[in-house]
Amino acid sequence: MTPDTLFQYVPTPATLVKKEKLSDFVTLFTFQPDSGRALMHKPGQFIMLSMYGVGEAPFSVSSPPNASGSTFELAVRRIGNVTNAMHAMKVGQKVGIRGPYGTSFPVQDFVGKDTIFVAGGLGYIPLRSLLHYQLRHRDEFGRIIVMIGCRNPSERIFIDQIKELEARDDVEVYETVDCGDESWCGNVGLITSLLPHVEIDPDITHVAMVGPPVMYKFVIKQCQARGISRENIYVSLERHMKCGIGKCGHCQINGLNACVEGPVFKYHDIQTHPEAI
């Protein structure tokens, strides 16, 4: 039996080894599990992170599987108790982690296919795991098309990494902000303004999409209008989560538990669930 099945709610320690500011509110944290063992997560999965004395909260693993040794990365937005406490951490401090939990983007299904990544706001964080996995195994995949939308330029994250992506000739990057400012000379408009600019072959195109709740409906409609099958559209849905193992009931989308049957869903499987999209 793995420790998980024995002590389902007991975290194991991990140490903060690096902290990097991504925007005014978002920081990238690199953790090393004290066990020395890698998380063995798949792209799209999440962990439960404990700041003892403050609380526990779910976070997507942003690094690709087993990127560098056994460390892993989380990109976290400061918004409440746990996330504020994380931002106050110093390198060398410890947290508790349990997981990884939930479903993942089925990487094998993307092999040989073109992938459109649709990242609204913080949605880039979980998608980054799949994206970097594909970049690491670049030959196995077709076109990589990355669409990123933020409310305004100050909310952009991973700016340098995105610049590097733009410089590559094997990745197509499209970025937009809802409202521009004087520093911004790129696209202005909702994320749905990006897809019309791109030529796609719907038969071999997969979509991986993560963003704020309002985004999904519109982007999915657009993808379907371009001929992409609902079998090939993947979304990751965020819900309130307390246990991560299908018990506490907080994450329910109709009869589904987003922590076990999600957070990554094939659109085909949830389109009849009115609470999903």
Added chain:
Amino acid sequence: MTSYTVYMDQLPGLLELWAKEFQVHVPVEVEEGIYDFVPWRKDEEIAWEYDVAYNTLKRFFLPPRETLLRFDPAACTAEVVCEAPKQLLFGVHPYDVKAANQLDTLMRKDVPDNNFIARKKNTVIFALEPAAVARNAFWASVDAHKVDNGYDLYWTRISSASFHVEVATRRGKELLLAGGPLDLATDADKEATRRAHQRIVKESLRNGLKYPWRETADILSRAWDSTLWQHRARHCFSCGTCNLVCPTCYCFDMKEELDNSLTKGERYREWDGCMMDSFSRVAGDHNFRPHTRERFRHRYYRKGKYIFDKIGQLGCVGCGRCVSGCTSGIADPKAVFNELWEADRHDS
């Protein structure tokens, strides 16, 4: 299955023996007409004819507040807490046994919840054939008048001075015979048991679903846009009482607490309820069920469809506690389901 006849005057001795090993809980009348399970004490008058226990028995497996781990915030270490007192619940009605079984199935599903499982395992359950049906109960119409597992002994009062006791587990048999041999039940006693069961089931059926309970999920699959939800939930206070009193509701929140020195703390879970406004709110202040009608609907879908789709059972055992507990008078599964059934019949 072996069964025995136990006489009223044999009980005090047996209870004393059981109480040496277990925390024994029995139903008593706590206020006029209100019954609840309390720790057994000598000379406690057991309410054999109780209609429904005011508080649900899920608290014995899923306490309102349960510590899951103790931690040291400085060292960042945590250790598991898994308390499972040896307890004996004497006098549990079949619908409550059924509810406990359902929780057990769900808590074992996917990743097992070991805290729940440990408590459940250490709990001896002596079921009792109901002798009265609570005003708001409708358990027979949702198939909760009988259970075939999840109890150790099944007691039926067959006369003012005697019980028929059917053995279901070895543990039950050992406890029953702990004070010495008992009379095997006679055919007449068995017949009296059967009649007692028939009588009470008939009484329970007077009030209930008007259609076979299995059709509920199907009816709900067409009821998403019914006006009933808005109609009823208009009066909902989002108080969560219907969640708290329900023996099959098990949603919880996770919280933690540091001691005064800030060097030790514990993480615990606490009952939560999907009828409360904060239940499905996430970061960015987005709420997935912002209105009472959505939360109200969710609760009945969970009872009638979601649980059924998962494990083939209705998520409601018809105890009627929510009906009695709702100050607005809107929480009533049989009324909700019957109304939807009527509308559905009308439509098709």
